Amino acid sequence: MKFKGIIFDLDGTLVNSLEDISDAMNTVLQGLNYPTHTYETYQYFIGSGLRNLVSKALPAANNNEEQIQICFDCMVNEYRKACTLKTKPYDGILELLNNPALGNIKMAVFSNKADELTKKIVSEIFPGHFDDAIGLSTEALKKPNPFEAVEISKKWNLKPEEILFVGDSDIDMQTAINANMFPVGVTWGYRTEEELKNSGAKLVVNRASELIEIL
Template identity: 80%
Template sequence: MKFKGIIFDLDGTLVNSLEDISDAMNKVLTALNYPTHTYDTYQYFIGSGLRNLVSKALPASNSSDDEIESCFECMVDEYTKICTLKTKPYEGIVELLENLTSQNIKMAVFSNKADELTKKIACELFPKQFDTAVGLSTEALKKPNPFEAIEISKKWNLKPEEILFVGDSDIDMKTAVNANMFPVGVTWGYRTQEELKSSGAKVVINTASELIRII
């Protein structure tokens, strides 16, 4: 089958945003005199949305719903200020997107990051490549819920099975399976090849250029 569209995850797939996310959350924790975390630790907190990340980053003794909500609001404020400060596309991503654009492959971003932030980062770092960038607007639609992915396929007038879903986490692979799309895992993000395969990845790639061969 010839694939006609690709939906990309954002963090850990298109861009390395680990340091900006971590720095913003650590600033919130420091202001509250809570312990901070290393970048290595934060890579396991990323993938299920910023509210979930805040919940994981807070001390167990200070993780009430009210505390999570308060810290989440502060974290979003801090992160919005710096969300493209250190965040950069992974090696080969810009060239990959240019190649896919030249082939008239439809491309979109679907992230569990807040919708406003997803659109901001996609627009600033990839101003011409994506016709759609969708982030989290309500918890009920968070990946692995396939609703937004299926809506993108409808917008493109493509069958789900004509679309690759590319991501770096188990959540992305489960979203692809739930949407009946072709799951492609990438190893340069925040999770392992084993996790990707066990979550449904049909192909796991190590470099961005390998995606061209699948197309």
């Protein structure tokens, strides 16, 4: 199969955003005199959207829908101000995106991060590199729901099986499978190679340059 498109996850795949996300949430928790968390702990909170991360970060005694919504709104406000402060592309990503071999390959970003923030980060860190950048607009469309991925394939006029779906989490691998795309896991993000393989990754790569070899 000749692949003609790539859909990338954002956090843990293209960029290391762990510190910016963690700092924003910890600022909210500190303001409420709640316990904060380490970067290592936040590594396992990331992947299912910021609202889910807020729920995981809150103390069990204060984890009700009203408090989650209040803290979510505060967290997004904090994160919006500093979402590219410490966030950087992973090693080899810019070289990958600038490789001439990708010249005729369609590329998109599909994230469970809020759509506004996804577009902001992609436009600021990767200007001009992606045909589409889609974030979360409604909880019902959150990965592993494949709807947005399939819509991208339709827009590109490509079959889903002609598209690589590249991510660092079990959720990304499940999304790829649900969309009938080719799931590729990356080990530099927030999950292990074993987790990725157990979640359905057909290939797991350790360096961004390996994606060129797949293509």
